[in-house]
Amino acid sequence: MRFHLRSAACLLIAIVMAALPVHAQTLADEAYVSAAPQAILIDAKSGRVFYEKDADKAVQPGNMSKLMTQTVVLDLLKSGELLPDTKFTVSTNAWKKGGAPSKGTTMYAKAKTQISVADLLRGAIVASGNDACLVLAEGIDGKESAFVNRMNIKAEEIGLRNSRFRNTTGNSDPNHVMSVRDLATLARYVILNHPDYFRLYSEKEFTWSEIKQPNRNP
Numbered sequence: 001m002r003f004h005l006r007s008a009a010c011l012l013i014a015i016v017m018a019a020l021p022v023h024a025q026t027l028a029d030e031a032y033v034s035a036a037p038q039a040i041l042i043d044a045k046s047g048r049v050f051y052e053k054d055a056d057k058a059v060q061p062g063n064m065s066k067l068m069t070q071t072v073v074l075d076l077l078k079s080g081e082l083l084p085d086t087k088f089t090v091s092t093n094a095w096k097k098g099g100a101p102s103k104g105t106t107m108y109a110k111a112k113t114q115i116s117v118a119d120l121l122r123g124a125i126v127a128s129g130n131d132a133c134l135v136l137a138e139g140i141d142g143k144e145s146a147f148v149n150r151m152n153i154k155a156e157e158i159g160l161r162n163s164r165f166r167n168t169t170g171n172s173d174p175n176h177v178m179s180v181r182d183l184a185t186l187a188r189y190v191i192l193n194h195p196d197y198f199r200l201y202s203e204k205e206f207t208w209s210e211i212k213q214p215n216r217n218p
Contacts, residue, residue, distance in 0.1 A: 038180045044191050055184075058162040058177035063105065063216070065170040065178055067186050068151050068163075069133045070124055073117070074194045075154065076140065084118040088139030090131065098130030098169060105216060107132045108209040119208070121197070126206035128216040133168040144168055155182075158189050 034053050041051040049055075076082035095111035098104070107123030109115060109131045115123075117139075123132030137147035144167065151165045162179035170176070191198055205214050 040180045040184050042184050042188065044188050047188060052181070055181040056162055056179045058164075058179050060170075060172060060174070060176060061178040061183065062170045062172075063128050064183055065165060065176065066124060066128060066133055066168070067183070067190070068155060068165060069136065069147075069168045070121065071158075071186060071190055072147070072150055072154050073121055073124075073136055073140070074190065074197055077117070077197070078194065082117060082140065084116065084121075086117045086139075087114040088117065088120065088135050089114050090135050091138055094131050094134035094138060098132075098134045104130055104169075104171075106130055107206065107213075108211045109135060110209060122200055122203070122206050123208060125200045126203050126215050127208070127213045130169040130171075137168045155186075158186065160185060 032051065034051070036053070038055060038057055038059060039051065039053045040049065040055040042049050073082065077084065090109045090111050090113050092111050095109065098106060098109075105128040107120075107127045107129030109120075109123065109129070115135065117136070120132045120136050120139075123129040124136065134144060137144045141147040141150060147168060148165050151168070155163045155165065160178070160182040162177070163182045164175060164177055166173045166176040201217070203215060205212055207213070
């Protein structure tokens with residue numbers, strides 16, 4: 001008889017719970033409350049929500065909003081409108097706003113150099129590079145504001161109800177907001193629609209300009 005490890009683990013948990021004193025079972029059955037002000041836990045395959053707390057409140061998402069920047073690029077790659085080996089030039093604007101270490105997370109892209117979309121995407125995902133996001137936006141639409149408009153259109157298409165984007169990097173702006181439900185929806189969209197690129201999110205490090213950086217998502 002074949003017995004899967006997951007089944008064994010579930011059976012073991014059931015046996016242990018059955019053996020616990022009544023007061024221990026009562027504690028275990030109490031509703032979980034996250035310490036986070038907003039939280040959500042979903043099943044990526046079905047979309048079923050297991051837990052949520054103030055999940056529809058629009059808040060400033062910071063670097064997590066780069067997931068929308070990345071999603072737009074991934075969709076363009078999937079449709080063939082953009083190619084992985086296409087190279088974009090790092091503008092002085094992108095370098096000044098996102099390339100200097102003092103400007104936050106960066107892939108250390110050098111001004112006036114050319115970088116492929118594939119490398120910029122890794123710089124945006126693994127290193128969470130502000131410069132990578134800006135170079136992609138300018139390379140695709142000429143200027144960041146035009147790309148941001150594309151982000152908002154895509155958000156509406158995906159069904160993000162409490163999101164509004166004002167930049168590609170997540171820089172602080174009171175009108176640049178997302179809810180955790182929208183973040184979960186967006187993450188699920190990437191998982192289901194871009195399985196070939198989803199692996200990039202698990203890469204442990206990224207090196208550019210001879211500078212090695214660990215994945216910003218520990």
